[in-house]
Amino acid sequence: MKKRSIFLLTAFLLAFSMFLAACSGGSETSGEKDDDNTAGTEKPKFMSILTGGTGGTYYPLGGAFANIISDETGIQTTAESSGASAENMNTLKDGNAEIAFSQTDIASYAKEGKLMFEGAAVDNVSAIGTLYPETIQIVTTTKSGIKTVEDLKGKKVSVGAPGSGTNPNAEQILEMHGMTFDDINKQDLSFDESTAGIQDGTIDAAFVTAGTPTGAVEGLSATEDVVIIPIAQDKIDALIEKYPYYVKDEVPAGTYGLADAVTTVAVQAMLVVTNDLSEDVVYEVTKAIFENLDQVAHAKGKLISAENAVNGVGIDIHPGAQKYYDEKGISPK
Structure with a gap:
């Protein structure tokens, strides 16, 4: 009788242990699923900046910005070469990047569906700010x-x-x-x-x-x-x-x-961003760039400033970027 009791107790403990293990395993699986599902979160793990050809100005500036954003926000950001303004606007429209360089006029044509964007308006982007003329x-x-x-x-x-x-x-x-x-x-x-x-x-x-x-x-x-x-x-x-x-x-x-x-x-050259990014993320990105311009080695970096970023934008400024400019008391001249 005593041996039978010990056997039943042992069986119970083994079954209980397996139950706990199963629960623990399920919890880990759930955690992994949450980690993979970053698209809908407030702060993405990765972002891309679309630039231009490797021989132009957008590409080295984009590389510098990507490093700054990665360091300051914790979002791993990379610069990608591209066909520049018009192509960049279409890539953002398709949801295949988060941030891009563009000329201000090209961004306006894209938003309004004019000229090369006739019948294909890009309606999911806003401005971070202008950079240089x-x-x-x-x-x-x-x-x-x-x-x-x-x-x-x-x-x-x-x-x-x-x-x-x-x-x-x-x-x-x-x-x-x-x-x-x-x-x-x-x-x-x-x-x-x-x-x-x-x-x-x-x-x-x-x-x-x-x-x-x-x-x-x-x-x-x-x-x-x-x-x-x-x-x-x-x-x-x-x-x-x-x-x-x-x-x-x-x-x-x-x-x-x-x-x-x-x-x-x-x-002007400008930075544009998809509206899918939250106000907080775009605020962090805007703040990171304009408060770390000393890390931009390219000569055009000397022409970039937050004070001029709201001039000649031509499209709506993202609320996150606008929050940064409001904090600094910056308005169009």
């Missing part, structure tokens, strides 16, 4: 005799490569001067092709949208007396009122051998 330079030489935008009438003028952001920049600036592409002999050339054409006399002028100094224009200035055509203040005001992603800018004296600074306009 991409200057619209109307390039010619002294021998062309062109001194004003109106002087472009009837001339052979490059408006950028087909499908580029330079094309609508040129169209909108001409619009402010009462002109259309019908008033010029339009040429669709890349920056290098444009400056080569000016040099050999096959075209008269070119629109170039890029950070200054631009390599192709510097190359032209080595053999020609470069002229950058100014845009008058009233035309700048009208342009910005109708197309708020523009900002006033200038090409500094000394650039391309210019004797004086030339007034013009710029669109």
Whole structure:
């Protein structure tokens, strides 16, 4: 009888132990499932920043930002090369990344479903903020005799490569001067092709949208007396009122051998983010970037500041980024 009692007790304890083990195992499985299911959480484990080609400016800046975000927020962030602005907006639309570089005008076209985004608007993104200007330079030489935008009438003028952001920049600036592409002999050339054409006399002028100094224009200035055509203040005001992603800018004296600074306009490089990211996450990302710019080695890093990030944005700012700007008392100028 005693042996039977001991046997029953042993069997009971063994069964109880197996029950506990099963419960413990179920709990671990449940925990693993929760860890894997990060997509719906407030703070993701991983994020991607879409940049541009590896030879451009977006890619090294994106790498620096990715390192800062990883270190400051604990979210493992990587920079990915891409086809830049238009491609980046479509990738965000498809939900295949979280943050991206874009020109301000391209982001606006994407949100509004215009131009290259006609019928395919990108409605799930907001801005973190603008970064640095991409200057619209109307390039010619002294021998062309062109001194004003109106002087472009009837001339052979490059408006950028087909499908580029330079094309609508040129169209909108001409619009402010009462002109259309019908008033010029339009040429669709890349920056290098444009400056080569000016040099050999096959075209008269070119629109170039890029950070200054631009390599192709510097190359032209080595053999020609470069002229950058100014845009008058009233035309700048009208342009910005109708197309708020523009900002006033200038090409500094000394650039391309210019004797004086030339007034013009710029669109801007900016960071955009998917609306799926929470206010808290975007706040942390915005704060991390703008309070650690000393870690950005690229020369364009010197032009980036939180104080200027809300100027010329052109689309809605994400609530998380706006929270950071409000804390700092930053508003558009």
